[in-house]
Structures are given as structure tokens and as C-alpha cells.
Amino acid sequence: MPQIRVHEKALAHLSRGLYRSPASALRELVSNAWDANATQVLIATNYPNFAQISVQDNGDGFSGPEFEKLMAGGIGNSEKRNVDEPLIHTRPLIGRLGIGLLGIAQICGSFEVSSKPKKGEAFRARVRLYDLIRERLDIDDPEIVKENGLAEGVREVDVGEYEFLPVEKNGLSRGTNITSDDIHPTFMRSFRESRSPEVAPKFKEPPLEWSKCLTVISQVHTLHELGDYWKLLWELSASCPIPYASSDAVPQGAIKDIQKRLVEYEFTTRVDGITLAKPVRLRGNKGGYTVERIPHTSKNVYGRNLEFEGYVAVQEGQQLKPDELRGIMIRIKNVGVGYYDPSFLDYPFNEGPRAKWVTGEVYVGAGLEDALNVDRDSFNRFHPEFRTLQQHLHEVLRRKVFPEVYKKLSSRSADREAERQELRTSELQQIVSTSLGAKVKVRRFSSSAEREAVAVNQTRDQVQITFGDLSQLRTKKAQRQLAASILALYDIASRERGAEQQRERFEELLLALLSRW
Amino acid sequence: MAAGAFKFEDDPLKHYVRTRGWLPLCRERHRQLQGRKPRDRRRLRYFTFCAVNAVDVLMLDVAKVIRPSAAGRFDTVCFFDRTVELVAQTQLRVPGSIGFAGSFVETVLTPLTAANPLASPAVERDTAAVRRRQVLQATKRDFIDKFPFDVLNLDLEDLIFKARDTFPGDVIRALRQLCEWQRRPLVSKAGTELLDGFTLLFTTRVGPAELREDYAQMLITELEANVAADGTLVELLRRRNGLEVGRLQQDDFVAFFELGVPKVIAKALMDEDWHIDPNPELVAFRFTRTGSPSYEIVHFAMNVRRQSPRREDRAPGTTPPHVMAAYKSFARGLFERPATLVNEATVAGSISDLLSTKSGAGGESTIRTKWLSDTRYRGLEDGNARTRRSKLFSSFRPIFSCDRPLTCASERLEGGGMRMIV
Numbered sequence: 035m036p037q038i039r040v041h042e043k044a045l046a047h048l049s050r051g052l053y054r055s056p057a058s059a060l061r062e063l064v065s066n067a068w069d070a071n072a073t074q075v076l077i078a079t080n081y082p083n084f085a086q087i088s089v090q091d092n093g094d095g096f097s098g099p100e101f102e103k104l105m106a107g108g109i110g111n112s113e114k115r116n117v118d119e120p121l122i123h124t125r126p127l128i129g130r131l132g133i134g135l136l137g138i139a140q141i142c143g144s145f146e147v148s149s150k151p152k153k154g155e156a157f158r159a160r161v162r163l164y165d166l167i168r169e170r171l172d173i174d175d176p177e178i179v180k181e182n183g184l185a186e187g188v189r190e191v192d193v194g195e196y197e198f199l200p201v202e203k204n205g206l207s208r209g210t211n212i213t214s215d216d217i218h219p220t221f222m223r224s225f226r227e228s229r230s231p232e233v234a235p236k237f238k239e240p241p242l243e244w245s246k247c248l249t250v251i252s253q254v255h256t257l258h259e260l261g262d263y264w265k266l267l268w269e270l271s272a273s274c275p276i277p278y279a280s281s282d283a284v285p286q287g288a289i290k291d292i293q294k295r296l297v298e299y300e301f302t303t304r305v306d307g308i309t310l311a312k313p314v315r316l317r318g319n320k321g322g323y324t325v326e327r328i329p330h331t332s333k334n335v336y337g338r339n340l341e342f343e344g345y346v347a348v349q350e351g352q353q354l355k356p357d358e359l360r361g362i363m364i365r366i367k368n369v370g371v372g373y374y375d376p377s378f379l380d381y382p383f384n385e386g387p388r389a390k391w392v393t394g395e396v397y398v399g400a401g402l403e404d405a406l407n408v409d410r411d412s413f414n415r416f417h418p419e420f421r422t423l424q425q426h427l428h429e430v431l432r433r434k435v436f437p438e439v440y441k442k443l444s445s446r447s448a449d450r451e452a453e454r455q456e457l458r459t460s461e462l463q464q465i466v467s468t469s470l471g472a473k474v475k476v477r478r479f480s481s482s483a484e485r486e487a488v489a490v491n492q493t494r495d496q497v498q499i500t501f502g503d504l505s506q507l508r509t510k511k512a513q514r515q516l517a518a519s520i521l522a523l524y525d526i527a528s529r530e531r532g533a534e535q536q537r538e539r540f541e542e543l544l545l546a547l548l549s550r551w
Numbered sequence: 552m553a554a555g556a557f558k559f560e561d562d563p564l565k566h567y568v569r570t571r572g573w574l575p576l577c578r579e580r581h582r583q584l585q586g587r588k589p590r591d592r593r594r595l596r597y598f599t600f601c602a603v604n605a606v607d608v609l610m611l612d613v614a615k616v617i618r619p620s621a622a623g624r625f626d627t628v629c630f631f632d633r634t635v636e637l638v639a640q641t642q643l644r645v646p647g648s649i650g651f652a653g654s655f656v657e658t659v660l661t662p663l664t665a666a667n668p669l670a671s672p673a674v675e676r677d678t679a680a681v682r683r684r685q686v687l688q689a690t691k692r693d694f695i696d697k698f699p700f701d702v703l704n705l706d707l708e709d710l711i712f713k714a715r716d717t718f719p720g721d722v723i724r725a726l727r728q729l730c731e732w733q734r735r736p737l738v739s740k741a742g743t744e745l746l747d748g749f750t751l752l753f754t755t756r757v758g759p760a761e762l763r764e765d766y767a768q769m770l771i772t773e774l775e776a777n778v779a780a781d782g783t784l785v786e787l788l789r790r791r792n793g794l795e796v797g798r799l800q801q802d803d804f805v806a807f808f809e810l811g812v813p814k815v816i817a818k819a820l821m822d823e824d825w826h827i828d829p830n831p832e833l834v835a836f837r838f839t840r841t842g843s844p845s846y847e848i849v850h851f852a853m854n855v856r857r858q859s860p861r862r863e864d865r866a867p868g869t870t871p872p873h874v875m876a877a878y879k880s881f882a883r884g885l886f887e888r889p890a891t892l893v894n895e896a897t898v899a900g901s902i903s904d905l906l907s908t909k910s911g912a913g914g915e916s917t918i919r920t921k922w923l924s925d926t927r928y929r930g931l932e933d934g935n936a937r938t939r940r941s942k943l944f945s946s947f948r949p950i951f952s953c954d955r956p957l958t959c960a961s962e963r964l965e966g967g968g969m970r971m972i973v
Contacts, residue, residue, distance in 0.1 A: 078639030083693050085686055086635035086652050143679050146635075165678040213635040215652055219685040223669035242623040242646050307646035 054372075054411055056221065057269035059137035060089065062410070063212060064274050064303055065128040065369055066135070067091035071121055072209060077270070077305045081263065084225040087141065088213035095149040095210050098157035098198065104135065105161070105196055123299050126367040126399070128275070136193075138212060139163050141221045145214035146199070150206040158201045163194035225262050234261025242307050244271070245279055248315050256357045268356075271310040272363065273370030274303045279311040286325040288345035289314075292397060296368065313359065314393065321350030324442060326435050328396065331426065335419045340401035342423060346394035346435050350442055353390040362394045362427065364413070366402055372411040379424040380415065381431060388439055396427065455515065458551075462499070462519055465546045466526060469539070472497050479503075488518045490525040497526065519547060563898045564838040569607055571891075572836050572852040573704065574614060576750045579854075580701050581616040590741050594618045596627045598697075599704040600655070603632070603640045607704060608648070619647065629697050631655040649697060651690055655707075658694060659725040661687050668692060698732035704752040705729075708848065711755040711812060712766040719769060722755075723819055730823035734857075748828065748856040753816060757808045757837070757847035767800060770811030773818070774799070777882045787886040805847060809835060809890050813851055817878060820855055821870070824862040828854040829880035835890035849890055 053059045060077060067075045070093030080086040096104075121127060138145055143163055150156035164170065170178050171191065178192045227233045236259040240247050247267065251257070257265045277296040278289060303310045316323055330343040346362070354360050361376035374393065381389075405417030413420050455478075463474045475498045479485050485502025492498075499522045504514040507521075527540035581595045597617055601608050608628055611617040619625050624647020631651045632638045638650035651658065668688035675681045711722045737744045762770075774796045778784050788794060792803050799807035813835070817827050827833060833853040840846050858874050865871065891897075 076639070076643060078642055080635070080638060080642070080650060080652070083649065083651065083690070085690055085693075086638060088635055088639040090636075090639070143682060148636075162679070166676060211636060213639065215635045215686075216679065216682060217686065219669040219682055219689070220671060222686065222689065226669070239620065239622040239624060239626070239647075246622075304643075307643060 053137060053140055053409055055266075055269060056141050057266050057273065058409070058411055059140045060266075060270060061273045061369065062137040063089045063135070064270070067093050067210070068125065068275055068301055068369075069121065069127055069129045070094045070096075070210065071125075073122075073300045073302065075274075075301075075303045077303065079225070079263075079266070079306055081306045082226070082229055084222045085217060086213065086215045087138070087217060088211065089138070090209065090211040092207070092209040095151035095156075095208055097149070097151045097154035098159075099154075100151075101147065101149070101157060101159060125299050125301075128367045128369055135212070136163075138214060139194075141218055142214040142216045143218065144194075144216040145212055147210070147212050148201070148206055149210040150208045152208065156201050156206045158199040158206070159196050160199055161194060161196040164192070167193060225266075228261030228263055228265075234264075235259055237261045237264070240264065240267060240306075240308060244308055244311050245315075247308065248279065248313060251313065252315070252355050254356050267305055267308065267310070268313055268358065269373070270303065270305060271313045272358075272374070274310065275299065275301060275365075275368035276303050276310055276312060279315060282317075283312065283314050284316055284325060284345060284347050285323045286327075288325045288327050288347065289395075292343070299368075314395075316347055316349060316393070319349050319352050321352060321442075321446065324348040324350060324435065324438050326430060326438070328426075328430060330399075332400075333422055333426075335401065335422050338401055338419070340419050340422055341399040342396050342402075342426075343399070344394060344396035346392060346427075346430060348388075348435060348439050349391045349393075350439070351391070351446060353387070354393055357390075359393050360390055361392070362396060364396050364398060364402070364423070366398045366406065368397065369410075371406065371413065378431060379420075379427055381428055383432065383436075385436055385439075388436065388443075391439070392431075392435070396423065398423070458515060458519070461550045462522070462547065465543060465550070466497055466499070466523070469543055469546070470497060470526070474499065477501070488521040488525065490522055492526065492529060516551060520544065523547060562840075563895070564893045566606070567893050567898045568836045568838070568850045569610055572834050572850055573607065573752055574610060574616075576752070576831075576852050576854065577611055577616045577702055578614060580750045584701065591744075593739055593741065594620075594627045595702065596629075596697075596700045596737075597702045597704065598629045598700040599702075600632070600706045600708075601630045601641060601645070601704075603637055603644070605630070605641050605645045605648075607706070608645050623647065629694075629700070631658075651694055653687070653690065656721045656725045658687060658691050659728050660721060661691050663688055663691060695732055695735070698729075698735045699737055699746045700733070700749060701746070702750040702752065703729060703733070706752065706754040706850075708754060709756060710758060711815075712759070712762060714759070714763055718765045719815070720766065723815060726753075726816065727819045727823055730820055730825055734824065746857065747859075748854060751816070751820075751851075751853050751855050753851045753853075755812065755849060757805055757849055760804055762800070769815065770807065771796070771800065773811055773814035774807075777814070777886075781879060781883060784883065784886045787883075791886070791889060805837070806889065809837065809849055810885055812849070813853075813885055814882065816851070817881060821858075821874065821878070824858045825855050826858055826874045826877050827881045828856045829877050829884065830854075832884040832888070833881060835885075835888075836893050837890040838893040 053062070064075050064077075067089075070091060072091035072093030074092050076088075076090045078086070078088045078090075135147070143165065144161060146158065146160050148156070148158040164178060167178070180190050180192070229237055231237065236254050238250055238260070240263070241250070247264075251260070251264070251268060254260055257268055275296070278284075278293050281287075281290050281293040283289060283293075325345060325347045328342070328344040328346070330341065333340045357376075359374060361374035362378050363374045364371045364379075376389070378389070378392070402413075402417075402419045402423065405413045405420040407414060415421075415424075459476045459478070463476055466472075467474045472492075472494075473496045475496070477498065477500045479500065479502050485500070487502050487504055487506045489500045489502065490497065491500075501518055501522075504518050507514045507517050509517050523543040524540060527536050527543060530536040530539045577595070577597075584595055585592055595611075595616055595618075597608070597611065599605075599607055608617060608625070608630075612625070617625060617628060620627075625645050626647045626649065628645055628648040629651070630638075630641060630645075630648060631653070632641060633652070633654075635652045638652040642648055642650050665685075665688060668685045672681065672685075705726070707722065709722075712720050713722075716722075733746060733749060737746065778788075778796055785795065788796065788799075792806055794802050794806075799810070813827075813833060820826055831854065833851055835852075836850045838848055840848055856877075858871055860871065
């Protein structure tokens with residue numbers, strides 16, 4: 035039976051446009067560093083000029099021959115690390131496609147790689163990616179699309195070239211460093227312009243402490259208001275396998291165990307001197323938070339294990355800021371996949387504005403990798419493992435989270451109503467007392483159907499207003515209290531002697547009431 | 552040793568120049584800025600070729616001459632370095648500073664052909680050459696936008712006169728360009744300000760001994776003009792090394808260079824409506840960089856003033872009399888006071904003084920300067936930026952604070968630092 039092959043050009047295309055944002059490309063390099071046992075990744079964007087970019091880690095590094103192997107056909111073909119070589123601090127292995135190194139090609143035309151491995155010689159190489167590659171692929175430019183020579187009809191595609199550069203003695207420290215000064219002008223322009231008030235109206239110089247950055251971020255509706263640079267910081271903080279700013283970043287200890295684990299991994303990411311932490315910090319909300327922990331869960335799907343845990347948190351009565359924090363973030367091996375999903379993995383019920391109060395994270399420890407699309411930013415939503423996770427999450431939302439939210443909502447509404455009524459009673463008392471110079475008592479018998487809606491008893495120095503069953507008043511529920519109060523004032527005014535005095539008293543009382551209502 | 556690999560930061564001789572030559576002038580510039588009315592006060596703007604360890608920036612930070620913004624950023628510090636990697640490393644050490652990678656001279660001298668260099672061109676294709684031109688021009692525009700600076704520290708550690716350059720040399724052409732940009736208005740919340748002065752720190756290698764004819768002639772012409780204008784300079788020169796101007800180049804090249812180069816700088820400044828302020832006088836330091844081959848480095852530190860009235864307010868082609876007088880005074884100062892020769896004994900004297908005041912005279916101590924690069928890496932791992940910097944400099948301060956020279960034996964250690972016996 036004839037075999038089906040994927041054309042080499044497909045992968046060549048991937049080398050230039052795989053990720054949807056620069057942060058996604060950088061996230062792949064950060065993931066590489068994690069897999070290389072690095073404890074620190076330093077990203078420098080040359081802020082505020084953005085004319086260069088560099089990603090440096092202190093991991094195991096790799097040797098010149100390994101680099102050559104990767105360049106000669108290993109891109110997108112990386113082998114999983116030998117399971118006998120576990121990562122430090124019991125880290126799970128992230129790597130999969132091995133295309134991360136070329137991810138930076140999305141924003142630059144050439145770059146330099148230098149690495150000093152744990153064992154073996156250090157090397158430095160300059161990688162130059164060919165210009166106008168897509169056009170050249172389309173016309174099968176013979177300079178880059180060549181016969182493989184090993185099998186008929188199999189062709190190789192060259193996407194660029196590299197050369198080794200001299201390495202200064204003791205010039206490199208352990209780890210890998212990727213730098214580029216050939217940043218695409220469009221990237222530079224876009225990031226620079228995002229510092230101008232015309233493009234990013236709420237832009238501020240990012241403070242060097244991440245907690246202060248979070249304060250700035252929590253004051254905008256969307257990260258677009260702060261511009262591309264802030265978006266880059268936020269996206270990296272959201273997606274990298276780094277700890278939270280503190281273990282109480284989510285109330286009720288929902289991330290305590292997760293945070294402990296993340297801290298134990300000993301992995302930090304610094305961008306332009308800012309040490310990033312996850313961008314979640316739920317605190318200070320007047321209405322409090324409803325938090326539902328998703329305990330560690332294990333399910334078998336087509337004979338494969340799917341393990342996950344996490345939380346869903348609701349900021350009661352208050353939209354989360356920024357918008358980008360709303361929804362659910364899925365993390366595979368601690369690395370965020372795409373952005374927070376505001377559809378809660380296609381949750382089918384309309385929860386109205388309540389949906390804007392919800393944020394959550396699901397940490398997938400095993401499985402779901404096959405459901406990941408090649409950009410590592412999205413899922414095949416019909417993959418059975420994805421469907422299983424989706425179903426579980428929807429159950430949590432439908433059966434636990436939103437019922438609790440509605441319960442609290444109803445209780446808050448009742449409390450608010452009672453407060454409002456109390457305030458209006460006191461205002462009515464004040465108005466009548468000021469106008470008549472008499473003591474005023476207001477009584478309510480809302481449950482008593484026999485009583486009149488409004489009754490007024492007046493003596494020389496005391497007025498007693500009694501509100502009974504207001505449902506007798508044939509008006510909208512929201513207007514009954516006002517109507518009852520007006521009737522009471524009318525009753526009081528009608529006790530004046532002449533028609534003119536009655537009118538004057540009523541006008542005085544009514545206007546006073548309306549001015550405070 | 553490969554070019555650029557010399558650990559300048561670890562060199563105690565260079566420290567001496569930083570603390571004795573640069574720091575006092577920068578402090579004074581800072582004092583002037585802080586002496587203004589409260590609404591006109593601002594942070595000092597500093598341009599440097601600080602190299603990775605940014606010792607000069609850290610020194611000025613410790614001396615509270617350079618201050619971070621409210622966001623903790625040293626965004627009034629700009630620097631150039633050769634590569635992206637070096638710029639990134641420096642920015643780690645000086646958070647928030649503005650770094651430019653590439654050739655300083657090439658960037659400054661590159662012609663600007665587009666109003667918005669980063670805009671996508673309508674016709675040209677997306678190729679490496681087009682992108683490079685775009686980025687280079689954008690970098691130049693960015694750099695221009697950062698002007699003016701209160702201190703220009705042109706610590707080039709390179710030859711000022713290169714054989715391949717067109718006369719009067721790319722460095723001098725770049726310097727002129729910088730001086731032109733120094734006239735740009737500085738726009739801040741307080742309003743628009745035109746600098747009336749700045750501090751110029753200029754470093755160059757002495758040489759090459761076989762100076763190209765046109766360069767040599769330029770220096771000779773400057774010196775002859777000085778001598779013609781002030782006959783007493785002949786006697787001053789004779790007292791200094793027993794030579795006449797005509798024999799200087801052949802018989803005392805270092806003196807020839809030390810006397811000639813400041814004049815070329817002064818000329819460039821005057822061409823751009825500035826002049827060297829003779830009060831305080833220009834200070835010069837010279838020392839030898841050991842290596843293969845060894846070479847002499849000379850540092851000039853000077854205050855520069857804007858000519859008054861400004862060029863646009865005076866008749867074309869005229870120079871204010873006080874500027875001419877200042878130039879004469881500056882030229883005389885050069886003949887009177889040769890550069891301070893800095894060597895191990897000079898520096899060791901300062902350090903031994905410190906040791907004797909701290910622990911009593913006598914004894915043996917080893918002062919290592921290598922820690923600068925190592926501890927700084929470690930120090931950056933944790934704590935906030937301010938604490939990190941303080942930590943890094945806690946043991947560096949003494950070198951800045953000693954000022955009474957003493958005699959002592961000393962030897963330089965491999966890899967930086969020196970051993971001394973007091």
C-alpha cells in the first residue's frame with residue numbers, strides 16, 4: 035500500500051511562523067531551558083529600544099556536534115530525553131517538537147547561539163535564515179529545495195545556514211545563550227510604539243518589582259491599554275513554569291500545594307531585570323471570593339492516563355482585571371497553553387456577567403499532549419483527552435462553582451435590599467420630622483396581608499407611619515417603596531387645614547423625599 | 552589576548568582614573584543640577600561605554616550622582632557596547648539603562664535617509680540588508696533622541712586616529728556629531744532646557760606612532776598655532792622635556808599626543824558652539840595597559856561650556872572674546888601640567904593609606920579586584936536592586952575613599968587585583 039508523506043516544505047514553513055505572539059516563541063526557549071535543568075532564564079529585550087533580544091540560561095547546554103546534528107535535520111525532530119536521566123528537582127520533561135530554537139526566527143532574520151555544555155566543548159555559531167523563504171518554497175527554488183539523494187522523490191529544504199564562530203577562552207559560562215540583533219523592524223516598531231500614549235493610553239514604565247507590575251496590571255481593563263511590552267511580560271508570566279508571587283495568591287489555600295511544588299523546581303525567569311511570577315493575585319475584593327479546588331484527579335482515556343488538578347476562583351460581584359485573566363488556563367507540565375480561555379473550554383451555559391468574575395487554572399500532569407496543536411498554543415478540541423477534561427471542568431462549574439455564586443449573589447442582594455430599606459426609612463423619618471417638628475416613628479409589617487399598605491397616625495407631637503403589605507400597591511415592585519412613601523406624605527399633608535396649606539406641605543415633603551431618593 | 556578580552560574593570564589603575572578624574576567632575580555636575588530651583592532639578596543624564604560590569608555607573612550610583620527613577624530604573628544612563636550579549640549583561644547590572652549594541656562610530660555617522668526608518672518600505676523587499684539599514688537608522692534616531700547628556704564619557708579605549716578613516720578621523724567626526732546633538736533641547740515636565748555646559752570624559756590609546764601625515768600635520772598645526780599665540784609656551788615645553796614643537800613628534804610622541812589631542816577635541820567643540828571651561832582645568836591621566844603588545848592609554852576629563860552669546864545670536868564666523876581667552880588658558884594649562892602618570896605605586900599608595908588607617912601600619916594584605924565580576928553575578932540573584940548594588944559595593948567603597956598617597960611595595964596578580972605590603 036502506498037505511504038502517505040508530509041512534504042518537507044510544511045516543516046520549512048513552520049520554521050518561520052509557528053507561534054501567535056513573541057511571548058509564545060520565547061516561552062518555547064524558556065521550556066528548553068527548563069528541560070536543560072536551568073535554574074534561571076534571563077531574557078533581555080533591550081527595552082526600550084527593542085533592537086536586540088537575548089535569552090540566556092544556566093542549564094546543561096549542548097555541544098557543537100549536537101548543534102550540528104540539530105541543524106542538519108533535527109529541528110522538529112528532537113528525541114525525548116532518556117528517562118534514565120531525570121531532570122533536577124523532580125521536574126517533569128516539557129520538550130516535544132524541538133522547534134523551540136528556531137522559534138526566535140519569528141521575530142528575527144538571524145541569531146547567534148552559544149552554549150557551554152556540562153560535558154564537552156563550548157561553541158558559538160551564527161545562524162542566518164534565508165530571506166523570502168515562503169516565496170522561494172512556492173517556486174521550488176533549487177538553491178533551497180534539493181533532492182535528498184537517498185530516496186526518489188524525497189527532497190530536502192534548506193531554511194538557512196550557520197557558521198561556527200571563535201569562542202573566547204573562559205568567555206562563556208555554563209548554559210545556552212541565544213541572541214539576535216537582526217530583530218525584524220516591524221517587531222521593533224510595534225514594541226516601541228506601544229510605549230506611546232496614542233497606542234497604549236495607560237502605558238507606564240514597568241517597575242522592576244513584579245508585585246508592583248501586578249498592581250499596574252490590575253488597574254486596567256485589558257492589557258492592550260498598556261501596550262505590547264506589558265503584554266509580553268504578562269504572557270510570559272502566565273505561561274512559564276514559574277511560581278506565584280506568594281502561596282496566598284489565590285484565597286483559601288487553593289494553590290498552596292501547587293506553589294510548594296513550583297518553588298521546589300527552583301526555576302526563575304527574569305525579563306529585563308524583572309523576576310516574573312504568575313500574574314494571579316486575588317485579594318482585596320469587597321464581596322470576597324468563591325474558590326473551588328479541583329483535587330488531583332486521574333482518569334483513563336483510551337488506555338492512557340490523564341491526570342490533573344487545579345482550582346476555579348470567582349471574584350464575587352466584581353469583574354476580574356485585566357480581561358486576559360478571565361477564563362481557564364490549561365497547563366501541561368506546568369507550562370501554559372495559549373491564553374486563559376474565557377469560554378471555559380466551550381462551556382455551553384450562559385452565566386451572564388458572572389462569567390467575567392471567574393478565573394482558574396488546570397495543571398495537567400499526565401496526558402493531553404496529543405491534543406496539543408503544533409503551535410502549543412491551542413488544542414484539538416475533539417481529542418478524547420481534551421473532551422474528558424472539558425467535561426470534568428464543566429461539571430465543576432455547573433454543579434459547584436456557579437450554584438455557589440448564585441447563592442452568594444442572592445444573599446448579597448437581600449442584604450443590599452435590607453440596607454437600602456433601612457436607609458430610606460431613616461430618610462423618611464428625617465424629612466417628616468424636619469417639616470413638622472414632631473417625633474416620627476416608622477414601622478413595617480411586610481408579612482401582614484391584613485394591614486393597609488400605608489397608614490399614618492398623627493398626634494400633636496408624634497407621627498407614626500406604618501407600612502403594611504406593599505404588594506397591594508399596583509405598581510412595579512421596585513417602585514412600591516417610593517409609592518408608599520409618597521402616599522404617607524400625602525396623608526400627612528392632607529391633615530393641614532386649608533387646601534393651599536395642604537398643597538404647600540405636600541410639595542415641601544415630596545420634593546425633599548425625591549431629592550434624597 | 553583577544554581584542555576586547557582585557558578585564559578593564561579589574562584594573563586598579565583604571566579605578567584610580569575613575570575615582571580621581573571622573574568622579575569629582577561628575578559630582579560637581581550633579582551638585583549643579585541639584586542646586587537649581589526645586590522645579591528645575593532633575594537627574595543627571597549620563598552616556599558611557601561602561602562595558603559589562605559598568606563599574607563607572609555603579610561608582611556614580613554609590614556616590615548618589617546617578618539616581619534611579621521612581622520605578623527603579625536607571626533610565627538616564629545610556630551606553631554603547633559591541634554586541635547584543637554585552638548590552639544585555641550590562642542592562643542586567645544597571646536595570647532600566649538604555650543600551651545600544653553595535654559600532655558606536657558607525658551608528659553615529661550613518662546617514663539618515665528615512666523619516667521613520669522602521670516603517671515597512673513600499674518597494675524594497677524584506678531582506679537582511681534592508682532590515683539592517685532600517686535598524687541602524689532607527690538606532691541612530693533613538694540615540695539622537697536621548698541627547699543631551701550632562702556627562703559624555705567617551706571611554707573608547709581605541710585609537711582616535713585610524714589609518715583607514717577619512718580625515719580628520721571617524722572618532723573626531725563622531726565627536727563633532729555628538730557635540731551638535733548636545734545642543735538639542737531637553738524636554739521634561741519642568742519645560743524645555745538647553746544645556747549651558749556638560750562634562751566630557753575622553754579616553755584614547757596613545758598612537759599609532761607612525762601617525763598618518765595628515766593627522767600628524769593637524770596636531771602640529773594646532774601646537775604651532777598655540778606657540779605662535781603665546782610665546783611663553785616654548786619655554787614651558789622646553790622645561791618639560793627640553794624639546795621644541797618641531798621635534799616633539801619624533802622625540803617624545805607621548806607628549807606630542809597628549810598636547811595635540813586635547814586641541815583637536817577643543818577645536819571640534821568650538822566648531823559646534825562649545826568650548827572647554829578652563830575652570831576647573833582639564834585633567835589628564837596616563838597609564839600603561841600591560842599585555843601583548845602593551846600600549847599607553849590617556850584619559851582627559853574636562854568641563855565644557857556653551858559659547859555665549861550662542862552662535863545664532865552672534866555675527867557669523869565670530870568667536871566671543873571670552874571663548875578665545877578660555878582656549879588660551881586651556882592651552883597654557885596643557886603645556887604647564889603634563890598628564891598624571893598612573894602606575895601600581897600610585898594606586899597602591901592610596902590603598903595602603905587606607906589599610907594603615909584601618910588596621911594600623913604594617914602587615915600584609917591582598918586586595919583583589921577580581922571579585923567585581925564574580926560577586927556581582929551572585930549578588931544579582933536575590934534581593935531588590937538597591938540592596939544588590941549596596942551589597943556589591945560594600946567592599947568597593949574603600950578604594951574610592953582613600954586619598955593620601957603612601958609608599959608601599961605591590962605586585963599585580965594574574966586575573967586582576969594586586970598584592971601589597973604596607
